[in-house]
Amino acid sequence: MSTHLSIPHGKTVQLGVDRPMRLDCGVDLGPFTLAYETYGTLNADRSNAVLICHALTGDQYVASPNPVTGKPGWWSDLIGPGKIVDTERYFVICSNVLGGCMGSSGPYEVNPETGQPWGVTFPVITIGDMVRAQALLVDHLGIDTLFAVIGGSMGGMQVLEWCHSYPQRVFCAVPVATSYRHSAQNIAFHEVGRQAVMADPDWHNGDYHRHGTRPERGLAVARMAAHITYLSEPALQRKFGRRLQDRQSVTYGFDADFQVESYLRYQGSAFVDRFDANSYLYITRAMDYFDLAGANGGVLAHAFRGTATRFCVVSFSSDWLFTTAESRAIVHALNANAANVSFVEVQSDKGHDAFLLDEPEFHQTLTGFLRSAAEQRGLPRGPVSAAV
Amino acid sequence: MNTTTHAGLRIDLQLIADLVEPKSRVLDVGCGEGLLLSYLQDFRQVDGRGIELSMSGVREAVGQGLSVIQGDADTDLAAYPPDSFDYVILSKTLQATRNPRGVLENLLRIGRRAIVSFPNFGYWRNRLHLGLRGRMPVTSALSYQWYETPNIHFCTIRDFVVLSQDLGLVIETAFALDGAGHRRDWDVTGDWANLMGADAVFLLRRA
Numbered sequence: 001m002s003t004h005l006s007i008p009h010g011k012t013v014q015l016g017v018d019r020p021m022r023l024d025c026g027v028d029l030g031p032f033t034l035a036y037e038t039y040g041t042l043n044a045d046r047s048n049a050v051l052i053c054h055a056l057t058g059d060q061y062v063a064s065p066n067p068v069t070g071k072p073g074w075w076s077d078l079i080g081p082g083k084i085v086d087t088e089r090y091f092v093i094c095s096n097v098l099g100g101c102m103g104s105s106g107p108y109e110v111n112p113e114t115g116q117p118w119g120v121t122f123p124v125i126t127i128g129d130m131v132r133a134q135a136l137l138v139d140h141l142g143i144d145t146l147f148a149v150i151g152g153s154m155g156g157m158q159v160l161e162w163c164h165s166y167p168q169r170v171f172c173a174v175p176v177a178t179s180y181r182h183s184a185q186n187i188a189f190h191e192v193g194r195q196a197v198m199a200d201p202d203w204h205n206g207d208y209h210r211h212g213t214r215p216e217r218g219l220a221v222a223r224m225a226a227h228i229t230y231l232s233e234p235a236l237q238r239k240f241g242r243r244l245q246d247r248q249s250v251t252y253g254f255d256a257d258f259q260v261e262s263y264l265r266y267q268g269s270a271f272v273d274r275f276d277a278n279s280y281l282y283i284t285r286a287m288d289y290f291d292l293a294g295a296n297g298g299v300l301a302h303a304f305r306g307t308a309t310r311f312c313v314v315s316f317s318s319d320w321l322f323t324t325a326e327s328r329a330i331v332h333a334l335n336a337n338a339a340n341v342s343f344v345e346v347q348s349d350k351g352h353d354a355f356l357l358d359e360p361e362f363h364q365t366l367t368g369f370l371r372s373a374a375e376q377r378g379l380p381r382g383p384v385s386a387a388v
Numbered sequence: 389m390n391t392t393t394h395a396g397l398r399i400d401l402q403l404i405a406d407l408v409e410p411k412s413r414v415l416d417v418g419c420g421e422g423l424l425l426s427y428l429q430d431f432r433q434v435d436g437r438g439i440e441l442s443m444s445g446v447r448e449a450v451g452q453g454l455s456v457i458q459g460d461a462d463t464d465l466a467a468y469p470p471d472s473f474d475y476v477i478l479s480k481t482l483q484a485t486r487n488p489r490g491v492l493e494n495l496l497r498i499g500r501r502a503i504v505s506f507p508n509f510g511y512w513r514n515r516l517h518l519g520l521r522g523r524m525p526v527t528s529a530l531s532y533q534w535y536e537t538p539n540i541h542f543c544t545i546r547d548f549v550v551l552s553q554d555l556g557l558v559i560e561t562a563f564a565l566d567g568a569g570h571r572r573d574w575d576v577t578g579d580w581a582n583l584m585g586a587d588a589v590f591l592l593r594r595a
Contacts, residue, residue, distance in 0.1 A: 301467075312450065313457075331457050335464070338472035340435075342450045343457035345443060364451045372453025 010037050010060065010067075012103055015136040024289075027123035031112075034137050035103025036060050036095035039079065040087035041384045042143070048379055049143045050085055051134065052094040053151030053158035056226075056283055057275055059102040062094040063087065068102075068274045077358055084367050088383040089374075090147065097158075098133040099125045099282040107206070107278035119278055120206030127154070127290040131161040135169070145169050147377055148370065152176035152355035153322060154283070157290050160330070163311070164292060164303045172310040172373040174366065177319050177355040179326035180300050180333070181291035186321060189229050190284040193222030197277045206278050219277040220268030227267045232318040232351035236260060293333075300329065301336035310376070311341040312369040314362055316354040342369055397427050399569045400587060404479060404503050407561060407591050408432055412474035415439070415499065417461045418481030422449030425456070437473075439464055462486045465494035473499040480587075482506045483539040489551060496557060496594050505589040508564065510544030510582040529586055545582045552592060561591040 015021070016030025023029055037060045042049060052062045052075065063079040065072055079085040079092055099122070101108035107122040138146065149170050151159045156178020163173050182190075197203055200218025204211045228236075240260040244250065247257065256262040296302040311334055315327035324345045334341040346361045348354040355362070374381075392398055397405065401424045408414060410432045416425050419438030422445075428434040438456035440446045449456040457464070461478065462485050476499030478491070483506055485491045495502035507529055508514075517525035524534040532539065543551070545564065552559055562576040564585025574581035576588060 310455070328459075331459070332464070332467040335457070335467040336469060338469060340437070340455050341457060342446075342455050343459075344446055344450050345458055346447075347443065361447055365447060368451035368453045375453070 010035060010103070012036070013137060013140050015133060015140065021129070021132060021136065023123050023129045024126040025124050029105070029123060029129075032098070032105035032133070033103065033109065034095045034098070034105070034133055035100075036093060036137060037062065037064060038094075038141075039063050039092040040090055042091040042141070043379075043384045046143050047145065047147060047377060048090050048384065049138070049141070049146050050090045050092045050148045050150065051138065051146050051162075052079065052085075052092060053134075053149065053155035053162075054094060054097065055151070055153035055155050056287065057223075057271070057280075058155065059100065060094045060096045061102075063092065066274075069270075074356060078363065078366070084363055084370065085148075085150070089379070089381075091384075093138070093141065095134055095137055097130045097154075097283065097286075099130070099279060099286060101276035101279035104133075106276075107282055108276040117209040119209060120281070122278070122282065124285055125282060126286050127157045127161050128165065130286065131158050131165060134158070134162075135166055138169070145171055147379065148172045148174065148373065150174040150176070150366075151178070153178055153352065154287050156322075157287065160292055160303075161290075163307060163309050164296075167304075167307050167309060170309045171377055172312070172369070174312045174314065174369065175327075175330065176314045176362075177316055177322045177327075177352055178330075179322050180303070180330050181293055182288050183326070186229075187288045189226065189321075190288055192225050194281050194284060196221040196225070197281060200277075203277065206281075208277070214272070215277045216269075216272040219272045219275065219280060220265075222280060223271040223275075224264040224268045227264060229321045230351055230353040232320065232349055234318065234349040235351055238349070239263075300333035304334055304337050304339060307334070307337055307339050309339070310369075310373050311339060312365065313341060313343040314355075314365060315343075315345045316348045316350070316352070316359070316362075317345055318349045319352045319354065321352040397423060400505060400565060400589070401427070401479065403563075403565070403571055403589055404477060404505060405432065407503055407589075408434060408475055408477075410434070413472070414475045414477060415468075415473045416477045416479070417465070417495070418479060418484075419449060419454075419456060419477075420445045422452060422454040422456060424477065424479065425449070425454050426452060429454070460485075461491045461494075465491065465498060468494075468498040470497050471500060475499055475501050475503055477503045479503075479505045480507065483542050485541060488541045488543070489555070492551065492557075493555060496555070496592060501560070501591060501593045503589065503591050504548075505587060506543065506548065507539075507587050508545045508582065508585045509542040510546065511567075511586045512583050513567070513586070515583070545576055545585055545588045548588065548590065549577050552590070556595045557592045558595050559590060560593055562588065564588050 020028035020030025063073040096102040096104040099106040156175035159175040197218040200215035202213035203215035245262040293300040315324040331343045425436040446458045476495045514525040564581040565587040
């Protein structure tokens with residue numbers, strides 16, 4: 001179908017083959033596919049695996065070029081040979097989330113029963129479902145305990161869910177720029193995005209594949225609105241101010257007079273080239289439904305009862321989407337369990353996006369935390385091959 | 389008081405470290421960059437945690453691999469359950485808290501023992517400043533002017549002894565440090581220690 005994005009698949013695995021996976025919504029899903037990438041080598045003890053969880057619009061290409069955009073892996077500053085998450089030392093796994101559109105089962109993929117894309121007939125998924133699917137992948141890879149689970153934003157939600165659902169399987173955890181529950185404001189922003197998609201006539205009630213269309217305008221608007229929430233007022237001011245786009249004066253019209261408008265339009269149009277609109281609906285919904293406190297009788301501390309995992313919680317000072325206060329609530333809940341936790345608020349004016357950017361304080365923190373955790377875990381310092 | 393021991397630890401921190409049983413669970417409240425914590429981990433094999441107000445201190449400590457959170461004694465102790473630690477250490481921080489009494493109660497709720505050190509406002513040099521010059525003390529140990537000091541709740545050694553008694557705490561060990569930072573085994577409940585002690589260190593437990 002010409003309207004279908006052409007996405008080359010890397011590694012994929014069929015899961016839930018013998019027994020379907022029960023989703024939170026009650027539907028049994030299986031068999032289903034997870035697309036994933038791995039970097040580095042699993043050691044003989046199978047003790048050096050690091051799971052990276054991606055954010056809302058991320059994917060499994062965390063440390064290698066994205067085949068759709070050709071851009072470097074989204075956390076390649078952090079992950080790679082000799083880097084902070086050293087792929088000569090760790091076996092790094094990153095999967096496209098359930099419901100994603102980079103090869104994992106989701107609304108964008110074909111329903112094997114009908115031969116048609118799932119569209120909005122795909123069952124609504126949750127962060128818990130994503131994590132259960134990842135756990136099946138980790139089983140498939142023959143790994144019992146992950147050395148580390150690391151993720152930012154929605155990836156951080158998955159990190160927390162891992163620590164809640166599989167505490168024995170996570171040696172250390174790094175939830176970054178995230179929350180234990182999606183706030184009312186964040187749900188509100190997501191709703192704006194979804195309404196933009198659904199208001200696009202090309203959405204066709206989610207059945208756009210059949211109509212040979214794509215709700216590009218709606219999805220672009222959703223992305224533009226969301227993108228503002230990833231930045232900060234000072235960052236926008238510094239980057240754009242009121243500067244005009246390729247013109248000397250305002251045009252008294254509705255063209256992109258201002259650089260910030262032009263920038264947002266570019267962000268919107270670049271996004272629709274790589275992301276599926278229905279997938280956007282599903283994944284934003286999964287984030288909205290996430291509430292680790294609510295799932296534990298309203299007491300977040302109960303989510304981490306008896307945890308032996310070592311935590312490093314990181315927030316960014318100018319992040320108003322996932323604020324430091326929310327990270328602090330996670331820290332207090334962990335303290336209530338006398339858990340082993342570090343917490344750093346990184347000073348940055350780059351807003352929520354800071355977690356993806358070159359932030360030396362964040363990188364220094366992660367370096368020290370992982371070094372210490374690896375010592376505790378008894379991982380050798382050198383490359384895997386040298387250790388065997 | 390910049391003197392250090394052979395392990396590179398400030399003398400007052402070394403004296404605190406000497407009170408900690410090996411392999412215990414320790415929370416250092418106001419741990420700074422984690423000097424004491426890393427010493428305790430390396431030389432006492434403790435399971436150590438820290439709380440530090442300054443972000444630069446926290447980043448430095450976590451970057452070294454210590455488990456430290458950004459927070460403060462007034463607000464962040466309440467979340468911990470009782471008996472979480474064998475020792476909770478509050479080193480030269482009590483005088484900077486908003487509610488020292490509440491903090492002390494919390495220290496001995498979450499820790500089976502607490503080690504508290506503080507500058508003695510009854511030290512003769514401080515009395516000299518106040519009594520003879522009529523000025524708030526500004527000394528090498530208390531180096532702030534009154535309008536900029538973070539130290540908002542000074543006490544004397546005797547004040548602290550009285551508060552400990554009011555809270556029903558048992559003083560297991562206590563000693564004063566002289567102006568040179570050396571441990572002196574004067575009776576801490578006596579006048580002499582309250583006059584000659586520049587600092588004091590208390591090891592407390594619940595009755």
